[in-house]
Each structure stands twice: as structure tokens, then as C-alpha cells.
Amino acid sequence: MKIYDWPTGPYPARVRIALAEKNLLSSVEFVPINLWKGEHKTPGFLAKNYSGTLPVLELDNGDNGICLAECTAITVYLDALVGEPTLTGRTPLEKGMIQMMTKRAEIEMLDAISVYFHHATPGLGPDVEVYQNREWGLRQRDKALRGMHYFDGVLKKQPFIAGEAFSMADIAVIGGFIFAKAVELPIPQECEALLAWFARMQERPSVRAQLSIVPPKH
Amino acid sequence: MKIYDWPTGPYPARVRIALAEKNLLSSVEFVPINLWKGEHKTPGFLAKNYSGTLPVLELDNGDNGICLAECTAITVYLDALVGEPTLTGRTPLEKGMIQMMTKRAEIEMLDAISVYFHHATPGLGPDVEVYQNREWGLRQRDKALRGMHYFDGVLKKQPFIAGEAFSMADIAVIGGFIFAKAVELPIPQECEALLAWFARMQERPSVRAQLSIVPPKH
Numbered sequence: 001m002k003i004y005d006w007p008t009g010p011y012p013a014r015v016r017i018a019l020a021e022k023n024l025l026s027s028v029e030f031v032p033i034n035l036w037k038g039e040h041k042t043p044g045f046l047a048k049n050y051s052g053t054l055p056v057l058e059l060d061n062g063d064n065g066i067c068l069a070e071c072t073a074i075t076v077y078l079d080a081l082v083g084e085p086t087l088t089g090r091t092p093l094e095k096g097m098i099q100m101m102t103k104r105a106e107i108e109m110l111d112a113i114s115v116y117f118h119h120a121t122p123g124l125g126p127d128v129e130v131y132q133n134r135e136w137g138l139r140q141r142d143k144a145l146r147g148m149h150y151f152d153g154v155l156k157k158q159p160f161i162a163g164e165a166f167s168m169a170d171i172a173v174i175g176g177f178i179f180a181k182a183v184e185l186p187i188p189q190e191c192e193a194l195l196a197w198f199a200r201m202q203e204r205p206s207v208r209a210q211l212s213i214v215p216p217k218h
Numbered sequence: 219m220k221i222y223d224w225p226t227g228p229y230p231a232r233v234r235i236a237l238a239e240k241n242l243l244s245s246v247e248f249v250p251i252n253l254w255k256g257e258h259k260t261p262g263f264l265a266k267n268y269s270g271t272l273p274v275l276e277l278d279n280g281d282n283g284i285c286l287a288e289c290t291a292i293t294v295y296l297d298a299l300v301g302e303p304t305l306t307g308r309t310p311l312e313k314g315m316i317q318m319m320t321k322r323a324e325i326e327m328l329d330a331i332s333v334y335f336h337h338a339t340p341g342l343g344p345d346v347e348v349y350q351n352r353e354w355g356l357r358q359r360d361k362a363l364r365g366m367h368y369f370d371g372v373l374k375k376q377p378f379i380a381g382e383a384f385s386m387a388d389i390a391v392i393g394g395f396i397f398a399k400a401v402e403l404p405i406p407q408e409c410e411a412l413l414a415w416f417a418r419m420q421e422r423p424s425v426r427a428q429l430s431i432v433p434p435k436h
Contacts, residue, residue, distance in 0.1 A: 051322060068314045069322075070318045070322070072321065073317035073318035077310050077313060077314030078310075080313050091298070092298035093277070095294050096286045096291045096292065097284075097291075099288065100286055103291060133354050133357075135351060136351050136354045139349070
């Protein structure tokens with residue numbers, strides 16, 4: 001399998017952490033796509049992923065080189081391929097909760113920070129950011145800050161984002177932390193449960209390894 | 219189980235079609251939430267779904283009245299609860315493809331039309347639409363039109379959105395058609411494969427029943 005990504009990107013980080021949790025890193029060849037040069041918006045890459053986002057998992061020739069995009073889809077695929085440890089749940093309720101909280105982490109935090117980055121900061125630079133809507137970007141930043149308080153409330157009641165066990169939903173919020181740091185958007189200090197959870201997350205080898213990657217030159 | 223929804227809403231339609239496909243409609247009590255009065259933005263409803271969107275599935279008391287939001291999460295839950303017919307796939311690759319194409323249907327068509335509706339049309343009216351960004355809404359409309367051409371291309375090569383079988387991804391694009399009709403955004407006539415697919419979809423009792431619901435007074 002190949003993974004097209006940018007090693008330190010917040011979305012690529014989600015799949016890299018999932019691969020590490022499932023002990024699959026050595027089964028994958030990583031192919032760098034230079035976001036800062038807009039390589040994810042070229043016709044060749046758009047043929048792999050119409051939405052022009054990273055990461056993309058390309059299957060081996062036996063599966064006709066099929067490409068899977070979207071972090072949740074890739075994680076569900078990997079989780080179905082290798083059962084343990086599960087990242088997407090075992091029971092119907094676990095599966096539903098993990099899907100919901102992963103999506104919520106995207107809508108309310110990670111994707112919102114991404115829109116802020118691409119629309120209300122220089123983003124990937126003028127050659128890549130061909131359209132910006134600053135007002136929308138700033139609204140999304142404020143939404144992300146509200147989202148952090150929401151997740152803080154969740155973590156006051158339970159140890160992990162989707163309940164009693166580590167899951168894909170925790171990884172999605174970790175992606176949010178990575179993006180927040182990249183855009184210099186501090187997690188509010190009063191979000192004590194959220195900050196304590198992130199400290200616990202960094203005790204996991206998968207997360208620690210991802211956070212220690214040195215960004216490639218671009 | 220209770221479903222909080224608005225019967226003719228594009229997102230509620232996704233879960234209603236999934237319930238019909240799985241022969242679960244009679245297991246569910248529907249509770250109307252009046253979108254036009256902003257009932258989905260009240261504190262009581264936000265306690266059930268922080269994101270303030272419909273539909274929401276509320277489990278019975280045995281499961282502590284847990285609420286599941288997000289169409290994909292609800293469908294994954296229902297699919298795990300009742301195995302056949304599957305809407306989310308059997309093999310790892312089917313599961314991954316269906317998740318990807320469902321998300322792509324949201325990003326590139328359904329959610330884009332939703333943003334157009336809420337930001338570049340009167341939407342649910344001035345009391346509910348407290349902030350609008352018209353320029354962003356119009357960009358999303360154009361994105362949705364491009365998305366229709368993309369799905370047309372997909373359906374030139376395969377009978378269903380995620381491959382060889384009907385799935386949650388088809389239902390997501392049907393949601394896009396329902397929203398497109400509601401906002402009077404015609405599917406381009408040149409998208410022949412997409413239009414032929416939608417004609418086929420309407421042969422399914424689940425889809426036909428949904429499209430024949432008369433909107434409640436609001």
C-alpha cells in the first residue's frame with residue numbers, strides 16, 4: 001500500500017497515528033505530496049482524489065490501484081483489515097458513537113481550524129490559496145474555540161472522546177491539536193480536562209512519534 | 219428508539235431511507251423538530267446534539283437515552299444492529315469505499331447545497347439564519363454543480379455511487395437531489411448517467427416513499 005501525504009499535516013497525522021496503533025507502518029510506503037507547492041491540486045493528484053486533499057491510500061495492484069481518501073474511510077478500511085486493536089468500535093453503539101464523535105471533531109474543531117488557516121491566514125501561500133474568504137475563516141476560528149470548550153465538557157465526564165476507550169475519535173481531536181498548534185491558536189487554559197486528556201494522549205507511542213516528526217523542507 | 223427530525227428534510231431523508239431499506243421504520247417513533255421555527259437551535263435540542271442538526275436518534279432508556287447524531291453514524295449503528303441488507307459494506311474495501319463516497323457526496327454536493335441554502339438564499343428565514351455569508355454560499359453552489367458532474371462521471375463507470383451495490387453513499391447523493399430540488403438548483407441535463415441513476419433510485423420503495431411525503435405545515 002502507498003500513502004500519499006505530507007508527513008506533518010494534521011490530516012495525514014490521523015492516518016499515521018492509526019497505522020502506528022495497528023502496527024501497520026511497515027506495510028506502507030509513504031509518498032510525499034508537497035502541499036506548499038500545491039501538488040495536491042494537480043490534475044494527476046485529483047485523479048486519485050477528486051477532493052484534492054491528503055492523505056490518500058493507494059491499494060496494491062491486486063486491487064487495481066484503487067485509491068481511498070478521507071481519514072475516516074481509510075481508518076475504517078484499516079480497522080476492517082486488521083481487527084485489533086479496534087479504532088472504530090465493536091458493538092453497534094460503540095461504532096455509532098465513534099463515527100459521530102469523529103465527525104463532530106471534524107466539524108467543530110479540525111475542519112474549522114483548516115478553514116481558518118486557508119481563508120483567514122496566508123495559508124499555503126498565494127499560489128495555492130486562489131480564493132480566500134477572510135470573514136468566513138474568522139467565524140470558523142471562533143467555532144473551533146467553542147468546539148474546544150465542548151470537548152472539554154465531554155472529557156469531564158469520560159476518559160476518551162467517544163467513551164471509555166481510545167478510538168478514531170480521539171485521533172481526530174489530536175489532529176485538531178496539531179492544526180491548532182500550526183496556526184498558533186492556543187487551546188484555552190480553562191479547558192483543563194481537554195488539556196489533561198492531550199497530555200495523556202502524548203503518552204501513547206503512536207502520538208509521541210507523530211508529534212516528533214521534523215517537518216520536511218518545502 | 220426515537221428519531222428527532224423534520225420529515226422532508228434532506229438529511230432526515232437519508233436516515234428515513236436507511237430505516238426503510240432495513241425494514242426498521244416501525245421500530246422508530248418520529249418526533250418532529252420544526253426547522254422553520256429554529257427548534258433545532260434551542261438549548262434543549264443542543265443538549266441532544268451539540269451541532270444543532272437533524273436527524274438525531276435517541277436510544278431507549280436501557281441505553282440511558284444516548285443520542286446519536288450525524289447520518290453516517292446513525293446508519294453505521296443501524297447497519298451493525300441489523301445486518302441485512304447491508305448499507306455500509308461487507309469487506310474492508312467495500313466499507314472503505316462506501317465511507318469515502320458518502321463523505322464525498324457530503325463535501326462535494328449535499329453539504330455544499332446546504333451552505334448555499336443557508337447563506338445565499340433566505341434559508342430558514344431571518345430569525346434562524348442569524349449570520350449569512352452570501353459570497354461563500356454562492357461558491358458552494360458552484361462547487362455542488364461541479365460535484366454533480368463528478369458523480370455523473372462515476373456513474374458512467376459503475377452502477378452505484380460506491381461500486382456494484384446500493385449503499386449509504388447512494389442515499390447521501392439522493393439527499394443531495396432532495397436538497398437541490400428544494401433550493402431549485404436543477405441537475406444539469408448533460409449529467410445523463412447521474413439522472414438515469416436517480417430514475418433507477420426512484421424505483422426503490424424506500425426512496426419513492428420518502429419523495430412522496432407531503433411537507434408538514436410550518
